[in-house]
Amino acid sequence: MSDAAWVATSDAAVPARTVPSRHSALVRVTHWIATLSFLALLVTGVEILISHPRFYWGEAGNINTPALFKIPIPASRSSVPTGYGYVLPDQNGWSRYLHFQSAWVVVLTGLLYIISSFFSGHLRKNLLPDRADLSWRTFSTTIANHLRFKPPGDEEAWSYNLLQRLTYLLVIFVLFPLVIWTGLAMSPAIASVFPTAVSALGGQQSARTIHFFVSVALVLFLLVHIMMICLAGLRNRMRAMITGRYSTDKERA
């Protein structure tokens, strides 16, 4: 662990002149592990998808059954009729290995993050919205500011606004659990232990289709997340998430 992360975890030891840590060491480390795992899951997920770019609803589906929808891309298997005159190379072997290894990393990291956030107060202080903020007025003001691409003021540099809090809660407690659930529901071994986890989703092909849509939602979150960081000041926000240091001094930012 770097010296900066070390200093950041022991605030009492930090000399008074130093700017306090924007993100705790645990948040920073888990953030970047999750980022790397997510990128690995995304790339390998796309590789697996191109072996059969067709989606179905229910328990079973194959090229003899009507598709719910198709992705208009070439496939890595000659058995799939795509309309393209060529077949992409098969990358499923290493993609599946890496997909599941990254899934383990992100699930264990996520559990560490959620459990420690619960006990450290990060969840309560930084993620759960203030009761006072939970009004339609705050909500609409925040949305209006976002739509005008208004860069956040200094007061927002040290805490998340209502929309950010709700989005992070949605990603952490809805989208990630859902993508894990639908992923596991595709496993024939898991289906044998928890059959209800599959039937509740409408079947194994439904689980695959929902897995795809939740992944798309997570990618949209990632794009907006990166866009907002660029808008708020890429260098400063990146430094805050890497070293923990953050400057509200405009000249230094």
Add this chain to the structure above:
Amino acid sequence: MNPLSRRKLITTGITAAAGASGLAVAGGLAKRYGLIPPDAGGLYGVGETLTYAAQRVLTSHSMAREFSPSQISNPPFANEVAPLGGTFKRLQEGGFADWRLAVDGMVARPASFSIADLKSHPSRSQITHLACEEGWSYIAEWTGVPLSHVLDVVGILPQAKYVVYFSIQQDWWDSLDMADAMHPQTLIAHSMNGGELPVGHGGPLRMRVPRQLGYKNVKYITRLTVTDDLKRFGQGLGSSSPEGGYAWYAGI
């Protein structure tokens, strides 16, 4: 060094030591209870071991879901296979009367079964889901002799740990641990949807393992070898799948 960071250092040290010894104990236990897959040595060995160990612990007695006749996919999709060779064609012309399933290795009574022999043994029918790692799937009814029954007939030795099975297709072989080999739904399937098992679906004999993905269900099987050590087969990775880049365990 101020007191706070020293305390922190000690705590971190103890945590790291506890973590390392915990991992060592977990590794030892996993090895003892057969929770390490044969392809655990590579770059993805950690993830593969976690998946196999977790699923093996969870699924020791679980049964694959069975469906109603109305849910059978019609027609089922038969994935492509490498061109079938001259030996297969010759056996096919004879109506597979000369097809043999040899059983050898760590067994008390090595044997060889014809299709007719196998059909004279107690059979099991089940309507299950077959999912390919590519993403597609179908539901069909398979009928066959439970592998556990064949293993009982030949009498496996107590030290047996895996059953290796070979296709008539060159370089197509796989293996099951005893949990899957002795599982009541693991069949040497000879029939499908009430008729003979079509050649496209692996006829005359296909290993049917409904708790694992399609590629574990090797088509055209001719030989079973019971063993306690997968290192002796091929590159020692448990099946031809890891040799082609795919995981040995296909429960996910």
